[in-house]
Amino acid sequence: MSDYYDVLGVSRDASAEDIKRAYRKLARKLHPDVTSDPDAGDRFKEVSQAYETLSNPDKRAQYDRGGAPGGPGGGFGQGFGFSDIMDAFFGQGGAGGGGRGPVSRTQRGQDALIRVDVDLAEAAFGGERQIQVDTAVLCPTCKGTCCQPGTEPATCDICHGQGSVQRVVRSLLGQVMTSQPCPTCHGFGTVLPSPCLECTGEGRVRARRPLNIRIPAGVDTGTRIQLAAQGEVGTAGGPPGDLYVEIHERPHPVFTRRGDDLLCTLEVPMTAAALGASIPLETLDGTEEVDVRPGAQGGEVVTLKQKGAEHLRSAGRGDLLVTLEVATPRDLDDEQEELLRRLAEVRGEVRPAGKLSPAHHGVFSKLRERFGGR
Ligand code: ZN
Secondary structure, X not given: OOOHHHHHOOOOOOOHHHHHHHHXXXXXXXXXXXXXXXXXXXXXXXXXXXXXXXXXXXXHHHHHOOOOXXXXXXXXXXXXXXXXXXXXXXXXXXXHHOOOOOOOOOOOOOXXXXXXXXXXXXXXXXXXXXXXXXXXXXXXXXXXXXEOOOOOOEEOOOOOOOOEEEEEEEEOOEEEEEEEEOOOOOOOOEEOOOEOOOOOOOOEEEEEEEEEEEEOOOOOOOOXXXXXXXXXXXXXXXOOOOEEEEEEEOOOOOOEEEOOEEEEEEEEEHHHHHHOEEEEEEEOXXXXXXXXOOOOOOOOEEEEOOOOOEOOOOOOEOOEEEEEEEXXXXXXXXXXXXXXHHHHHHOOOOOOOOOOOOOOOOHHHXXXXXXXXO
């Protein structure tokens, strides 16, 4: 399933005007009257489908929520899909003026996409949860027959069940005979004398349902979980598409994630940094001791092996990288100040000589490394 925004090459917050402009540009390039590229027809269809959805505020909102509007058989209550019209225009299977035969009302449903917010711990270690899914389901009244109980579809009088009618049109190539979907039966070859009232003859209705899903350990923002046959049910009893659950990880107040490694900053008292210490740290899965070596410097990283997120596709875990931040004491009371003055005297640092670090140790070189220079 291609993302409609990607298809048009616009960002998700693109304005209606941006979308229109992008569509016009692509349509000019891909229109089958203009290009001889054999793939252009398919691309043009794809682009037009994306535009059809994104140019309609309701459909776009539905798409952004994870629904999949349109598709074979068309949007709800419409009964006829855009792609069928495009097929008719660009002659898929329509050679020799013989028409392409009626379109089945029964079509496979679209895949659906739903985004789920998860906490860092759930993403790192997995879990189970219930989500609410909003998709098309089989119409409970007609069970997908599209007709009121006791009635059935009848052959269309206009196209005599062919689903298409012939028409002569002028084009760049002169007069061309084209076959177009029958406007009366919308290409189905049959009409519904008494369409089901609940689904207006679509054979499916929208419904919200709870679904229990398992979040695998190690997922990250953007990971998609595929659930077979949990997407939109097709028209007229057609099989459902798949459901994709896209993970979105909520930011954590303490830990950030880099791949499967977790990063955090630990504030260490100046004395502990000087003397060395073992400092307890609440991780996502229990308390761990962070060993601070005597003489530890601010910015040093202590690695806790295998304490990061689980790997999604293999055994084992990432690491937890703890960056030390040395806290200089503030608000000294008299006794503490006296002690520090004594220390400074003993160390000969009462009037310390300022000392420049060699370039490769200094803060600036660290910054350079971080920003990719050398
Ligand atoms: Zn129905």
